[in-house]
Amino acid sequence: MSLIKRNPTQEMARWSNDIPSFRGILALQNDMNRIFDEFFHGDLLTNDSSFTNSWNPAVDIIENNDTYILKAEIPGMNKDDVKITLENNLLTIRGEKKNEVEKKDGNYHRVERSCGSFERSFTIPGTIKANDIDAQYKDGVLTLTLPKAEDAKPKRIEVNVK
Amino acid sequence: MSQEIIEKKSIHTIVPAVNITETPQSYIVTLDIPGAIKENINADIENNTLLISAKVTEYKNRENSESVKQYYREFSLANDIDVQTVDAEYELGVLKVTLNKKRQYLPKQITIK
Numbered sequence: 001m002s003l004i005k006r007n008p009t010q011e012m013a014r015w016s017n018d019i020p021s022f023r024g025i026l027a028l029q030n031d032m033n034r035i036f037d038e039f040f041h042g043d044l045l046t047n048d049s050s051f052t053n054s055w056n057p058a059v060d061i062i063e064n065n066d067t068y069i070l071k072a073e074i075p076g077m078n079k080d081d082v083k084i085t086l087e088n089n090l091l092t093i094r095g096e097k098k099n100e101v102e103k104k105d106g107n108y109h110r111v112e113r114s115c116g117s118f119e120r121s122f123t124i125p126g127t128i129k130a131n132d133i134d135a136q137y138k139d140g141v142l143t144l145t146l147p148k149a150e151d152a153k154p155k156r157i158e159v160n161v162k
Numbered sequence: 163m164s165q166e167i168i169e170k171k172s173i174h175t176i177v178p179a180v181n182i183t184e185t186p187q188s189y190i191v192t193l194d195i196p197g198a199i200k201e202n203i204n205a206d207i208e209n210n211t212l213l214i215s216a217k218v219t220e221y222k223n224r225e226n227s228e229s230v231k232q233y234y235r236e237f238s239l240a241n242d243i244d245v246q247t248v249d250a251e252y253e254l255g256v257l258k259v260t261l262n263k264k265r266q267y268l269p270k271q272i273t274i275k
Contacts, residue, residue, distance in 0.1 A: 060220075073196040075255030112179035113194050140196035140255015 030058060055114035057093075061122075065154055068128065068146040072120070075140030076113070082142060084135055089126050093142065094119040127152030175232045178214070178257075186269045189243065189261040195233050196255035205250045205259060212237045212248075214257065242267040 062069040072093060074082065082095040096117040127149045134145040178193040195203065195216045203216040216233040239245070242263050249260040 071197075073194075073255070075194040075196040076192075077254065107184040109182040109184060109189075111181050113181045113192065114179070139198060139252075140194070 027055075030056065033058065055116060055118050056120060057114075057118055059120060059122075066148055068124070068148070070122070070144040070146065072142040072144075073140065074118070074137075074142055077137070077140070079137045082137065084133075084144065086124075086130055086133065089124050090121055091124050091144075091146075092119065092121040093144075125152065174230075175234055177235055178216075178233045180235065188263055191237065191259040191261065193233075193235065193257045193259075194255065195252070195257050197231075198233075198252070198255070198257075200252045203250075203252055203257060205248070205257070207239070207245045207248060210239045210241075210243075210245070212239055212259065212261070214259070216257075 058073045060069075060071040062071070070091075074095060074097070077095060077097055081097070082093065085092045085094075094117070097115045099115045124146060128146045129149055132147045136143045178195050180194075181190075181192045183190045191212070193214060195218070197218045197220075198216045202218070204214070206213045213236045214234070218231040218233070220229040220231060239261065243261045244264045247262045249262075251258050
């Protein structure tokens with residue numbers, strides 16, 4: 001990989017064609033990762049997302065005793081451009097990243113980083129405290145903490161052995 | 163390799179997505195490296211090659227082992243780049259490296275007498 005000057009119009013034509021580009025391979029890799037994720041973690045939180053959007057940020061979902069933690073990689077976003085909604089157990093994260101390349105109007109050699117709007121939805125088990133959901137955006141990672149309701153926490157029953 | 167298994171660490175190497183734009187004065191390389199700490203990102207220039215590496219330590223899972231994401235990508239640099247004045251900043255999960263062009267490659271305006 002080198003910083004050799006390219007003809008931008010040629011580059012444009014290459015991205016718009018159906019010839020698999022590096023960007024396409026990255027997208028394919030992301031999709032494959034997601035399919036595997038859904039296969040192995042499908043029982044935890046069902047993904048209702050459609051694939052109609054321009055990009056799908058990668059998401060990790062972790063379950064602890066007291067919480068579910070959802071982490072989404074959305075680097076370079078403005079905090080105010082991310083919207084999180086919870087409706088009938090459907091948690092939706094949507095946002096839009098402005099195309100910073102066009103804005104500068106300079107020569108570009110490579111454009112692989114995702115931009116545009118995204119939306120991902122997750123059906124969450126109806127056992128979380130919806131009012132106590134916490135959201136933080138730091139270093140390009142959105143972290144949602146979903147506390148479990150009391151009846152969803154694992155219970156330990158002490159049995160006295162006589 | 164076997165060491166990593168013993169340490170219960172799973173290491174993935176990720177090629178970060180990159181945008182490269184060119185302005186009259188410089189090349190700007192931006193890479194998506196979400197979740198890193200500034201101190202765990204390295205940008206080095208060796209033999210006209212720009213090496214970017216970063217380590218992102220993830221949550222501890224149930225087995226109390228940590229998962230490390232390793233980002234790595236390298237770029238060979240053309241002769242017009244001044245390797246002495248490379249600048250890098252990390253914000254909102256994006257690493258931005260500014261590679262200034264050498265003075266003799268900057269656009270010149272010739273004044274007409």
